[in-house]
Amino acid sequence: MTGGGVDCSIECTGSTQAMVSAFECVHDGWGVAVLVGVQSRDDSFKTHPIHFLNERTLRGTFFGNYKPRSDIPGVVEKYMKKELELDKFITHSVPFLDINKVFEYMLRGEGLRCMIRMDA
Template sequence: MTGGGVDRSIECTGNVNAMISAFECLRAGWGVAVFVGLTGKDELFKINPTKFLEGRSIKGTAYGNFKPRSDIPALVEKYMNKELELEKFITHQVSFKEINKAFEYMLKGESLRCVISFVG
């Protein structure tokens, strides 16, 4: 389809088979796969190491390489200035007593963001 592979691929699902496909479709010599999606804790990514010797490579990022010291104050300022609508990203709210429910939502992929309340 691409006449030799793609120069760049981005995987955002955390699905190991999608990661393998994103790597396998790279052009030999300079193709780069970027993995953003988080896998399950026990999942393995298996590929033939010869693909690396052919010049393909992988880069990854967790949470977009977020820098809390500088990025959190900037996000708070944007939120306070109504430039950032955080409420639309909250899919669930639970009390601290229901914290296990928040983990269940996360592990099942049913929650975008869950707010855990420590009061009432």
């Protein structure tokens, strides 16, 4: 369908099978796969080594490669000015005392973006 593979693929689901598919569908010689999704801690990524030998590139990013010290203050400023609408993306909001619930949500695949409140 693509004549040998796609130039670039981006995986955002966290599914290990989708990660493998994203990598294996890129073009030999110049294709780049970028993994963004976060998989379960017990999953492993398995593919045949020939895909690397054929000069495909696999890249990953964690939190979009944000640099917290320099990037987060700008995001907070935009949020405070109502230029950035983040509230609709929060899946759960829990007080700090219930922080363990956040980990339970993540392990079940339910807590995509949890906010931990520092109130009592």
